[in-house]
Amino acid sequence: MMFIKRFRNRPVSLITIFICVLCVTLVYGCLPNSEPAAKTSSLLTEPFLQLPRKNSVRVVWFTEFPGNQNTVAYGKNLNQTVAAKTIKLSHTREDQKSRVGEQTEDKQVYQKPVQRDIWRHEAEVTDLEPGEEVDYQVISKLKNGGEAKSQVYNLSPAPQAGKPLKILLTSDHQLKPMTAANLQKAKETVDDIDAVFMAGDLINIPDRASEWFDDNRGGAFFPALQGRANYEIDKNGVKTTYTGGEILQEAPIFTALGNHEVMGRRGKSNNLNGEYGDAIPRAVAKNLYDESSIRANSFNTGTYEEIFSLPESKSGGEKYYATTFGDVRLVVLYATNIWRVPSLEPNAKGKYREKEADFDKPEEWGYGQHIFEPIDKGSVQYKWLVEELNSAEFKEAKYKVVMLHHPVHSLGDNIVPAYTNPVQTIEKDDSGKIINIRYEYPLEEDYLIRDIVPLLEENNVQLVFYGHSHLWNRFQNESGVHFLESSNVGNSYGAYLGEKKRNVPKGYQEQYIEVGDPNGLEPIMPSIKPLIGEDGKPLPYIASKEITAFSILDTGKGTVSSYYFDTTKADSKVVKFDEFKLE
Numbered sequence: 001m002m003f004i005k006r007f008r009n010r011p012v013s014l015i016t017i018f019i020c021v022l023c024v025t026l027v028y029g030c031l032p033n034s035e036p037a038a039k040t041s042s043l044l045t046e047p048f049l050q051l052p053r054k055n056s057v058r059v060v061w062f063t064e065f066p067g068n069q070n071t072v073a074y075g076k077n078l079n080q081t082v083a084a085k086t087i088k089l090s091h092t093r094e095d096q097k098s099r100v101g102e103q104t105e106d107k108q109v110y111q112k113p114v115q116r117d118i119w120r121h122e123a124e125v126t127d128l129e130p131g132e133e134v135d136y137q138v139i140s141k142l143k144n145g146g147e148a149k150s151q152v153y154n155l156s157p158a159p160q161a162g163k164p165l166k167i168l169l170t171s172d173h174q175l176k177p178m179t180a181a182n183l184q185k186a187k188e189t190v191d192d193i194d195a196v197f198m199a200g201d202l203i204n205i206p207d208r209a210s211e212w213f214d215d216n217r218g219g220a221f222f223p224a225l226q227g228r229a230n231y232e233i234d235k236n237g238v239k240t241t242y243t244g245g246e247i248l249q250e251a252p253i254f255t256a257l258g259n260h261e262v263m264g265r266r267g268k269s270n271n272l273n274g275e276y277g278d279a280i281p282r283a284v285a286k287n288l289y290d291e292s293s294i295r296a297n298s299f300n301t302g303t304y305e306e307i308f309s310l311p312e313s314k315s316g317g318e319k320y321y322a323t324t325f326g327d328v329r330l331v332v333l334y335a336t337n338i339w340r341v342p343s344l345e346p347n348a349k350g351k352y353r354e355k356e357a358d359f360d361k362p363e364e365w366g367y368g369q370h371i372f373e374p375i376d377k378g379s380v381q382y383k384w385l386v387e388e389l390n391s392a393e394f395k396e397a398k399y400k401v402v403m404l405h406h407p408v409h410s411l412g413d414n415i416v417p418a419y420t421n422p423v424q425t426i427e428k429d430d431s432g433k434i435i436n437i438r439y440e441y442p443l444e445e446d447y448l449i450r451d452i453v454p455l456l457e458e459n460n461v462q463l464v465f466y467g468h469s470h471l472w473n474r475f476q477n478e479s480g481v482h483f484l485e486s487s488n489v490g491n492s493y494g495a496y497l498g499e500k501k502r503n504v505p506k507g508y509q510e511q512y513i514e515v516g517d518p519n520g521l522e523p524i525m526p527s528i529k530p531l532i533g534e535d536g537k538p539l540p541y542i543a544s545k546e547i548t549a550f551s552i553l554d555t556g557k558g559t560v561s562s563y564y565f566d567t568t569k570a571d572s573k574v575v576k577f578d579e580f581k582l583e
Contacts, residue, residue: 043148044118044213045222047072047138048248050309052158052325056126057252058309059084059138059155062213062222063119063148067140072123074136074155084123084138089306091263092116092209095272099217100210113272116209122309128157153249159194159326161398164556166190167328168247169486171199171405171467174260175211175219176490178548178567180231180242183224185565186550187245189574195251195325196225197553199467199487200258200336200405205272206303207263222248233567235546240570254310257319258405258468259336261304262372266296279338281370288363299338299372315384319373322388327555329397331388331461333404334373334381335448336468337419340366342503351417352505354437368422368439376420376447385452389459399555399582401463402456408448409483409521411495411541412469416502416512417441419448440510449519457481462582463553463560471495472542472549472562474578475521482580483521486551486562488542495543497523526562526578542577549577558582 044062051058059072070084095113096106103109121140128134133154141147159165168186173179187193203211203221212221218230218241227246232239264279285298295302301319310332311323320334341348346356349366358364375381388394407415422439429435444450456464457479467487473495475483496502496515504512517523523540530538531547542549542564551562562578 043138043140043150046150046226046228046249047136047153048222048226049155049250049252050122051311052156052252054130055128055157056124057128057155057157058122058124059136060120060122060309061138061140061150063121063140064117065140065142066119067121068143069139069141070121070123071139071141072125072136073139074125074134076135078135078137078152082123082125084121086119086121087306089118089120089209089303091207091266091303092118092212093207093272094209097271097273098208098210099215101216104216112270113275118209118213120306125155128155130157130160131163132156151249155250158324161327163326164554165194165326165328166192167195167197167325167553167555168193168251169197169199169465169484169551169553169560170489171258172201172470172487172489173198173221173224174201174204174490175215175217175221176470177219177231177233177545179490180219180224180229180244181233181240181565181567182489182548182550183229183245183247184227184242185245185548185563185574186552187227187247189563190552193245193247193251193552196247196253197330197401197403197465198253198255199403199465200256201260201467201487202255202258202304204260205263205276206261206301207275208272212307219244225253233570235568235570238570240567252325253308254323254325254330254332254403255308256332256403256405257301257304257334257336257372259339259372262299262301262336262338263303264299264338266300277338279370279372280365281367284362284365284367313384313388315380316373320381320384322391322394324393324397327398328553329394329400331385331394331400331402333375333385333402333452335375335404335406335419335452336373337369337371337406338366339414340369342505344505352439352508359434359437365437368424369417369441371419371421371447375452377451382451385455389455394459399463399553399558400459400461401465401553402461403465404448405466405468406448407466407468407485408453408464409475409477409517409519410469410471410485411473411497411517411523411543412471412485413493413496413502414469416504416518417510418443418446418518420445438508440508441512442510443513443518446519453477453481469493470543472551472564473523473540474580475517475523476580477521480583482560482582484551484560486549488544488547488549490548491545492543495539495541497541524580528579529575529577531564531577 224244229244279299427436501514
């Protein structure tokens, strides 16, 4: 009776509590699988195009809710629809180093990695005619009756041979300061970009969701490539905001894996940066972990593979592949290794040594700058490449282009040491105690130079495109193959020529090249308007934190043209500084 009395004396309080709980549930979606209120819902990205075929193309977009119905409307008056397949991304997270929402400094919101729920939607538009351009729009409907929709864009199937195309060659975006400006100027210079070839390092930490979608500094991957960036550059007291370029909505993107698309061991570090840098070779992981968890305890490209739908090879899946786009046969290789610091200090887990405190802890070793996917002669990827180069699709293509992340010829820092498996040396004193662990990289065993380039020469490849060192430079060998590194997009780490020398070890068994291209080619001076150095002489490269460069492959003219834009002069014009012909 006492309980009943108390209940009757407080009817208003209970009703108030009930109403509050109901409102919170409806507004914030705190029930499992619930969705935001209709008026606050929006797409996480605008749609982008993937896997164009002769009569079809796929449309992909992302949301932070699963959607009750996700469709693409297309055709005249958008009167046709196709349903999307939806998946939830498996490992997208935010952490104390994210710059998302209200977190503008470390640990303001997140104290550790936290799962972030993001859904990917993909629909295939079929029965398209070659050359046909069709309006389309994506729509995600919510269970509560609201909907989120994109603007209306154009899509088309894969272009036929003979159609002139303009293809953006880019890499190493990584939310760097000039990336949004670069893409905005690329779009303003070449309005009808037909495709994007991107040679890796799209972001910094692949499992950090905000780097792909909504980093609060305004330069995340998709916003910058969809004209939705909001990145401010302050030069000489003048602030300019760049929005990037509206490109991916109507131009398919083809990507190569870079080192920044590869995550390390899951859950071993208390932040995503540490997890990214904690990759170890598969062979080592097999000795330390159960067979069923090797990917999670060595390295993985899971988030990258979930985000994109790329052509696939039988042996490599999306990691390495070949596809035909108009007159171009594009061959994409998986050629990247983990980046380690060049320091020789005792506390360095680096390219050339292990950290002294970890000498007796093999599970903590970094194992040098180890390669993620074998590409040397006899490997599965090498055999696939031989087969591809002998295919009818490759031989009949007018333009033969190979794209990879790691540089083949470069003035940059990241081409040293050689692209080969580290040779480990463990030094011990008389008592058997480890006193040093070092790694060597024999230059003559560089797999790209020793094994891959001869194949490309024999099969008349015209252009090899790559990134990694964040600069622009190009080369041509005696066989006529052009090598282009057009990665001074968002920033630069310098060119090593003249008096500027790379940080390399002295007194090691192998020789590590301090200046110039370690693989023996001289850089080609830009053919139109090179930058001028402090000594008044023209420079055969662009390595700048203020001048950003991009390149365009024009299949109608058979040329590769490169342009620069000076971000210190917001009103300045884009300058075409180099052009060469593919023959």
